[in-house]
Structure formats: C-alpha cells, structure tokens
Amino acid sequence: MPKSDAGATRRILLVEDHPVERAYLQNMLLALGFRRVAGLGSSIEAVSALTRQYYDVLISDIVMGEGDGTRLPNDLRRLVDAGRLKSMPPIIWISSLSDELLQSHVRLALQAGCPSAQALSKPVGRSAMQQAIKTALHSIDDGDPASPHRQKSVRRDVxxxxxxxxxxxxxxxxxxxxxxxxxxTGRVVAAEALSRWVHPELGVISAADFVPAAHRLGLDRMLFGRVTDRVLEVLRQMHDEDIAVPISINASASTLCSRDLPGLLEQRVGQAGLPARLIKVELTEDEPVTDWLALSSSLNLLRVRGFELAMDDFGAGIASMRLFSAMPFTELKIDRDFIVHMHSEPASRAVVAAAIEMGRVLGRRVVAEGVEQERDVQLLRELGCDVAQGYGISVPLEPEAFVEFCRRQ
Structure with missing residues (x-):
C-alpha cells in the first residue's frame, strides 16, 4: 500500500461506464491510499478531462456503451502530437475480455506511446490493482516532479x-x-544506419523522440541527407578496402515522394565513386502514404538506378501488404513486435512464417528485426529465415567499430 502522503499526491483517472463497478473501484483505490481519484463513464469524457488536468495513471474499461476504451490510446496520441496533451499516461486496462484481447490492447497502448500498459481481468482484486499501479508509477519515475515524463512538454519544445x-x-x-x-554463415550481409543525437543541454535524445519531431517539422529530407552523408563516408572507406557490405538508410514516405530524390541520390553516390547497390533505401511506416503514385514513381526510379529497396516494419501498418505487392521492394523486414511475441502468440508466429514464405515465393530477401535471444534464432532457422538483426545479433556499432567488425569476417 502506498504511503498516505504519496497516495494523496497522485491523480488517478478511472473510466468505467457501470456505476456500481465504478464506485467499487473508486472505494478500492481510496482504501489503497489514493485520494485524488476521478471517476468517469466514457472514453469521450476521459479525453476531455485529460486535456484539462494531468493524471499520473489512467485506469480504463475497454467495452463501454459510449466511447469505447479501445479508442483512448489513439485519441490521446493525437492530442499529444497536436500539443494539447503534455504526455501519454500509463494505462491499466480492466475488462472481462479474453486474455488474447487484453494483451492486444496492451500492445495498442504501448504502440501509441504510453510509458507502460497493463491489463487486469475483472473482477479486479485489490492486490492486483495495487501492483499494477505501482508498476505504472514506476514507469514515470515514481512521480519525481523532475522526471522526463513530467518534463516532456518542456523538453519537446527545446x-x-x-x-x-x-x-x-x-x-x-x-x-x-x-x-x-x-x-x-554467421557473416555480416548488410547493416542499418541509425541516427543518434546528443544535445548540449538535454543530453542523449532518443531517435524515438527526434525522428517523429523531424516529421512534424518537415525536416525529414534534411535528416535523410545528414545520414546519407555519413553512410557514404563509411562505404567509401570500406570500398577502398574491398569490403562490400550494403548499408540501409531510413526514409519516410514524404521524403521518398520528393521528385528530385532519386537523381540527387544517384549523383551523390556517383561522386563518392560507389556502386548504387551498396545503398539500400528503407521505407519506414511511421507516416501514412498520401501519394501512392509519387511514391511508386520514386521507388521505381531508385530501382532502375540500381539501388536496393527495403520495407521496414512489415506487418505493423495497415497498408503493409498492399505496399509490398505494389512497389518494387527487394527486401522486407519483419516488424520486431512479431519476432518478440512469436514464441507465445500463435498469431505472431503465423505472421512471421507467412512473411518468410511470401519472401521466398516472390524472391525477396527477408530480414527479422528485434532478434534478442538464442531461441529467436533457432525458431527463425526452423521457419526458413536466414537474415536477422537485433541486440541478440549485435548492438549498433560506431562506424569505426563496424568497419573493424567487417574486416574480421
């Protein structure tokens, strides 16, 4: 049970449409020492409340008569992106749905950016609720007013x-x-270039923060150019040593829809004295495709000029299958979420197996992302996937260390 003074400073938003259950849960939270508990009957009311008042933890039912809880993560993400909500709260789902649906909602909340997400089956016990709130609060640095979670809006502006x-x-x-x-074979067959940024005041800023910021600010193309410059330097050094390992560069759909991108990239690679096949352009799925014709034109031009094309996070987006079948990709990368859950979730394993088989039939390379354990490697081998990427394979390396890593092959 939390200390009384700590519980008194916490704000908890409870969303439950059944008045009796809502009263029961509010009394439970009061008994656990949490004094600032607001109870609402729909996700619509919850969204409105969160724009007016900061809450440390959001506890929500899923199936409700008006404003299902399922919509909450997406609605809150939009408010954060629009600057109307400072940060995503940790979510605790409470529902009598199946375990499969509960875990699916946990993943939904995490994908939306919640610092933590959990699910409790109804009826909810006191000890389970207590532990869930403890975990949720821990995800926001246990309520430290100077924590990154509470300072996120200020940090974002800077x-x-x-x-x-x-x-x-x-x-x-x-x-x-x-x-x-x-x-x-255990050999390096390619690499992915990952951006890093160290701010003089904010310190290390995660790519999960500054890459979406680049999208919001229209700086995608500039980020792509910055990464491309460094990758060409590394490839030039490796080329001089007769090391031919392609490196992929992430690009958003808006970047790739630029009419002049294929020609400029070809020019820069040519000036570096490198063959186009050493550059792999990797389409990310962090923004929707708004101009399919422009994207198709650009990707086809890149392929004609000899560049490799990879589709990142295959399976994560709604348009994954349509994109892969319509565009001239040479490689698909299976989203890490499916790799992480393929041992415990039949659906995830089925997606992984289907992606591998599709790649085989179409003659495309398949790369498994997020490989972290030996059992991942074993199962991928059984399923017929030969290329993997993740911390279980190798951590991201500084360029000099990567070149040395390749020399030893």
Missing part, C-alpha cells in the same frame, strides 16, 4: 527548437550501424 540547427550544422548528430547477419 528539442524541436534545436533540431533544425543540429541537422544543418551536424553538431551532436551521429550515425551508428547495426549489422544484419546470415544465420547460416
């Missing part, structure tokens, strides 16, 4: 103000390379 300047000057910006390994 970060966005500095990002453009950092991309122009290159100050604090760097690139690391994560190897992709053949599971049959």
């Amino acid at each position: 970060m966005e103000a500095a990002l453009g300047q950092a991309l122009v000057s290159g100050a604090g910006m760097s690139v690391v390379l994560q190897p992709q390994m053949s599971l049959s």
Whole structure:
C-alpha cells in the first residue's frame, strides 16, 4: 500500500461506464491510499478531462456503451502530437475480455506511446490493482516532479527548437550501424544506419523522440541527407578496402515522394565513386502514404538506378501488404513486435512464417528485426529465415567499430 502522503499526491483517472463497478473501484483505490481519484463513464469524457488536468495513471474499461476504451490510446496520441496533451499516461486496462484481447490492447497502448500498459481481468482484486499501479508509477519515475515524463512538454519544445540547427550544422548528430547477419554463415550481409543525437543541454535524445519531431517539422529530407552523408563516408572507406557490405538508410514516405530524390541520390553516390547497390533505401511506416503514385514513381526510379529497396516494419501498418505487392521492394523486414511475441502468440508466429514464405515465393530477401535471444534464432532457422538483426545479433556499432567488425569476417 502506498504511503498516505504519496497516495494523496497522485491523480488517478478511472473510466468505467457501470456505476456500481465504478464506485467499487473508486472505494478500492481510496482504501489503497489514493485520494485524488476521478471517476468517469466514457472514453469521450476521459479525453476531455485529460486535456484539462494531468493524471499520473489512467485506469480504463475497454467495452463501454459510449466511447469505447479501445479508442483512448489513439485519441490521446493525437492530442499529444497536436500539443494539447503534455504526455501519454500509463494505462491499466480492466475488462472481462479474453486474455488474447487484453494483451492486444496492451500492445495498442504501448504502440501509441504510453510509458507502460497493463491489463487486469475483472473482477479486479485489490492486490492486483495495487501492483499494477505501482508498476505504472514506476514507469514515470515514481512521480519525481523532475522526471522526463513530467518534463516532456518542456523538453519537446527545446528539442524541436534545436533540431533544425543540429541537422544543418551536424553538431551532436551521429550515425551508428547495426549489422544484419546470415544465420547460416554467421557473416555480416548488410547493416542499418541509425541516427543518434546528443544535445548540449538535454543530453542523449532518443531517435524515438527526434525522428517523429523531424516529421512534424518537415525536416525529414534534411535528416535523410545528414545520414546519407555519413553512410557514404563509411562505404567509401570500406570500398577502398574491398569490403562490400550494403548499408540501409531510413526514409519516410514524404521524403521518398520528393521528385528530385532519386537523381540527387544517384549523383551523390556517383561522386563518392560507389556502386548504387551498396545503398539500400528503407521505407519506414511511421507516416501514412498520401501519394501512392509519387511514391511508386520514386521507388521505381531508385530501382532502375540500381539501388536496393527495403520495407521496414512489415506487418505493423495497415497498408503493409498492399505496399509490398505494389512497389518494387527487394527486401522486407519483419516488424520486431512479431519476432518478440512469436514464441507465445500463435498469431505472431503465423505472421512471421507467412512473411518468410511470401519472401521466398516472390524472391525477396527477408530480414527479422528485434532478434534478442538464442531461441529467436533457432525458431527463425526452423521457419526458413536466414537474415536477422537485433541486440541478440549485435548492438549498433560506431562506424569505426563496424568497419573493424567487417574486416574480421
């Protein structure tokens, strides 16, 4: 049970449409020492309340008569992106739905950006609720008023103000390379370039923060150019040593829809004295495709010029199958969420197996992302996937360390 003074400072938003159950849960939270509990009857009311008042934890039913809880993560994400909500709260789902649906909602909340997400089956016991709230509060640094979660809106303003300047000057910006390994030979067959940024005041800023910021601010193309410059330097060094390992560069749909991108990329690669096949352009699914014709035109031009094309996070987006079948990709990368859950969830394993089989039939390379354990490697081998990437294969390496890693092959 929380200390009485700690519980008194916490704000908990409870969303439950059944008045009796809502009263029962409110009394339970009061008994656990939480004094600031607001009870509402729908997700619509909850969204409105969260724009007016900060809450440490959101506890919500899923199936409700008006405003299902399922909509909450997406609605809150939109408010955060629009600057109307400071940060995503941790969510505790409470429902009598099946375990499969409960865990699906947990993943939904995490994908939306909640610092933590849990699910409790009804009827909810006191000890289970107590532990869930403890975990939720821990995810926001146990309520420290100076924690990154509470300061996120301030940090975001400072970060966005500095990002453009950092991309122009290159100050604090760097690139690391994560190897992709053949599971049959143990050799490096490719790598992915990952952006890094160290701000002089904010310190290390996660790519999960500054890459979406680049999208919001229209700086995607500038970020792509910054990463491309560094990748070409590394490839030039490796080419001089007769090391031919392709490196992929992430690009958003809006970046790839630029009419002049294929020609400019070909020019820069040619000026570096490199063959186009050493550059792999990797389409990310962090924003929807709004102009299919422009994207198709650009991707086809890149392929004609000899560049490889990879589709990132296959299976994560609604349009994954349509994109992969309609565009000239040479490689698909299975979203890490399916790899992480393929041992425990039949649906995830089925998606992984289907992606591998589709790649085989279409003659496309398949890369499994998020490989972290030996059992991942074993199952991927059984399913017929030969290329993997993740911390269980190799951590991202500084360019110099990556080149040395390749030399030893």
